[in-house]
Amino acid sequence: MCGIVGFTGDHQAAPILLDGLSKLEYRGYDSAGIAVRDGGKETRVIKAKGRLKGLAEKTNNGESVPGTCGIGHTRWATHGEPSENNAHPHISDDGNVVAVHNGIIENYQELKDKLLRKGYTFYSETDTEVAVKLIDYYYKKYEGTPVDAINHSMVRIRGSYAMAIMFKDYPEEIYVARKDSPMILGVENGESYIASDVPAILKYTRNVYYIGNMEMARVHKGEITFYNLDGEEIEKELKVVDWDAEAAEKAGFEHFMMKEIHEQPKAIQDTLNSALKDDRIDLTEVGLTEEEIRDISQIYIIACGSAYHVGMAAQYVIEDMARIPVRVELASEFRYRNPILDPHALAVVISQSGETADSLAALRLCKKHGIRTLAIVNVVGSSIAREADNIFYTLAGPEISVATTKAYSTQLIAAYLLAIQFAKTREQITEEQYTGYIEDLKTLPEKVQRIIDDKERIQWFASKQANAHDVFFVGRGIDYAISMEGSLKMKEISYIHSEAYAAGELKHGTISLIEDGTLVIGVLTQPALYEKTVSNMVECKSRGAYLMGLTTFGNYNIEDTADFTVYIPKTDPHFATSLAVIPLQLLGYYVSVSKGLDVDKPRNLAKSVTVE
Numbered sequence: 001m002c003g004i005v006g007f008t009g010d011h012q013a014a015p016i017l018l019d020g021l022s023k024l025e026y027r028g029y030d031s032a033g034i035a036v037r038d039g040g041k042e043t044r045v046i047k048a049k050g051r052l053k054g055l056a057e058k059t060n061n062g063e064s065v066p067g068t069c070g071i072g073h074t075r076w077a078t079h080g081e082p083s084e085n086n087a088h089p090h091i092s093d094d095g096n097v098v099a100v101h102n103g104i105i106e107n108y109q110e111l112k113d114k115l116l117r118k119g120y121t122f123y124s125e126t127d128t129e130v131a132v133k134l135i136d137y138y139y140k141k142y143e144g145t146p147v148d149a150i151n152h153s154m155v156r157i158r159g160s161y162a163m164a165i166m167f168k169d170y171p172e173e174i175y176v177a178r179k180d181s182p183m184i185l186g187v188e189n190g191e192s193y194i195a196s197d198v199p200a201i202l203k204y205t206r207n208v209y210y211i212g213n214m215e216m217a218r219v220h221k222g223e224i225t226f227y228n229l230d231g232e233e234i235e236k237e238l239k240v241v242d243w244d245a246e247a248a249e250k251a252g253f254e255h256f257m258m259k260e261i262h263e264q265p266k267a268i269q270d271t272l273n274s275a276l277k278d279d280r281i282d283l284t285e286v287g288l289t290e291e292e293i294r295d296i297s298q299i300y301i302i303a304c305g306s307a308y309h310v311g312m313a314a315q316y317v318i319e320d321m322a323r324i325p326v327r328v329e330l331a332s333e334f335r336y337r338n339p340i341l342d343p344h345a346l347a348v349v350i351s352q353s354g355e356t357a358d359s360l361a362a363l364r365l366c367k368k369h370g371i372r373t374l375a376i377v378n379v380v381g382s383s384i385a386r387e388a389d390n391i392f393y394t395l396a397g398p399e400i401s402v403a404t405t406k407a408y409s410t411q412l413i414a415a416y417l418l419a420i421q422f423a424k425t426r427e428q429i430t431e432e433q434y435t436g437y438i439e440d441l442k443t444l445p446e447k448v449q450r451i452i453d454d455k456e457r458i459q460w461f462a463s464k465q466a467n468a469h470d471v472f473f474v475g476r477g478i479d480y481a482i483s484m485e486g487s488l489k490m491k492e493i494s495y496i497h498s499e500a501y502a503a504g505e506l507k508h509g510t511i512s513l514i515e516d517g518t519l520v521i522g523v524l525t526q527p528a529l530y531e532k533t534v535s536n537m538v539e540c541k542s543r544g545a546y547l548m549g550l551t552t553f554g555n556y557n558i559e560d561t562a563d564f565t566v567y568i569p570k571t572d573p574h575f576a577t578s579l580a581v582i583p584l585q586l587l588g589y590y591v592s593v594s595k596g597l598d599v600d601k602p603r604n605l606a607k608s609v610t611v612e
Helices: 013-023 053-056 108-117 128-143 146-154 256-262 264-275 288-295 305-322 357-370 383-388 406-425 431-454 456-463 478-494 501-506 525-539 557-559 573-594
Strands: 003-008 032-036 043-049 069-075 097-102 161-167 174-179 184-189 193-194 208-210 215-220 225-228 297-305 326-330 348-349 372-376 392-394 469-476 495-501 517-522 546-552 564-568
Touching: 003 013, 003 097, 003 161, 003 174, 003 215, 003 256, 003 357, 013 032, 013 069, 013 193, 032 053, 043 053, 043 564, 053 469, 053 573, 069 097, 069 161, 097 128, 097 256, 097 297, 108 128, 108 557, 128 161, 128 288, 146 161, 146 215, 146 469, 174 193, 184 225, 193 215, 256 264, 264 431, 264 546, 288 406, 288 557, 297 305, 297 357, 305 326, 305 348, 305 478, 305 573, 326 557, 348 357, 348 392, 357 383, 372 383, 372 406, 406 431, 406 573, 431 573, 456 564, 469 525, 478 517, 478 557, 495 501, 501 525, 517 525, 546 557, 546 573, 564 573
Parallel strands: 297 326, 297 348, 348 372, 372 392, 469 495, 469 517, 517 546, 546 564
Antiparallel strands: 003 069, 003 193, 032 043, 032 069, 097 161, 161 174, 174 215, 184 193, 184 208, 215 225
8 A cells, every 4th residue: 555666866856756656556546746856955745636647747747846856655545535635745844854654653643732732733634744743843852863853753653654754954865764564775876766665666776675674764875874763773685676677567468467367377387486396395495394394283374355365275275185274364353353372383474565464463463472474475575574484485576456366376376385295294195196286286387378378258258247236156165265266356356246155155145145147156176066066056046147157177067057157177176276266367357347447456455455
């Protein structure tokens, strides 16, 4: 949520800020703004409600705002409605401090009351303006440096923040502070960059620093100095981001989502290759030893959104293969439930960005209770990756579309690999089964590609469903987990009401929702449950439902029941999610396109949910 960019160097800042913000549009926003300083002159602040296009028009694509140092922001409204007044950057009463902020300041009203008593006035409804004026207050009170002012403010702010701040007395510098919200800093050829996510600066540099929690930084031209909460200088290691700039571009596709659907075979292959050595699973880089695997008493899989659906599928696979009890938890519920935790358990936290606020808080809760944590994340150096005991990096590359596709698919691969290795180490499967599962995994990229190559049938079917009001996805076992992800894809980008149901629960109330023409999608990839789910679909059809069946090649008798059928290649049933989800991704995409919607930036949604 929200996006931050910053630049100081020799080039004009405004065009770079606008370009960086355009790379962060996927994060979700309702207004945007930039602040640019031209040497020692006054800082110019330009803001616009709505899409970034409005800000670009106001500034003539940045050409009418001279200056080589600046900050920019795309805002997702939290405190205060979407408006130009509430948009960032925010500025102190006399223009001394200008800042942008991601996160939520929980005690902003208390701080605001204090500042009102000190003579400050407020023009917006935002918590960010409070932070700006608090920093200004301490800067003037102690007559110190920007680091001193930020330091005093940080210890008084409760909540989360990533801030980029400019001071009138330091015209070529930007100061950064971070607590629980993502921020990276980059350097290249004597210039420096700030961003809340990697794609914003990939075009300019791949040399980055990750600023830690409760740390600050002074960003000068090509030089960045880091400080701890006491204002003492600390050293940071420069990292190289191995994503290339082209990976964050559309490459000729109409939407990022379709591009990323097409990138799934490669992303799956890359993630497999990262853990397969000579056709054996090697978890050396993950950091789990065989002894630690044998000592696991149970597994908590903690995640949000699509990552939670990965966990649902993984639960079936891990329990069946490795015979380890698995609980799948919504991070937002887990962290507040005061859960009873087994000290010998393993907590697996799944997050594409590695910055999901609830998942990060859940990880910290587990660590506080002495539970070993394993992160499945896509972004190297992210908060969850840095704080987890063990890390399984998925190799999806940058994912821009809000609706996840390739990150979801690579998270599944990570879960499969863990399940197989856990099962082998704990002697729950034979050597023959072990090698068979691995051989099956190796066929997945090619099978996914075959489904994508046959997408025209799904496109035709989707065009007929653009006016649907309700869609129900049903399945049993792993097919229920698949249904949950298919339903989410449909609702989040097409705005059609859709729900996923365990097929066996239909008669316990849900079937009352079925009426003439209601689209019911039955997922049937599990041979042992096939006939039971078909029976549930027949019950829906007798009440007027229009049926789509999703099953494996060979189950042609489904055509006696379903009005439209999609087939996927055969695979081991444990891994069926990887294939069955592809047609459902395509279905959601094509329905959205048929309705003329913005596929990559669905309303009210953000890519990374970095606040509660």
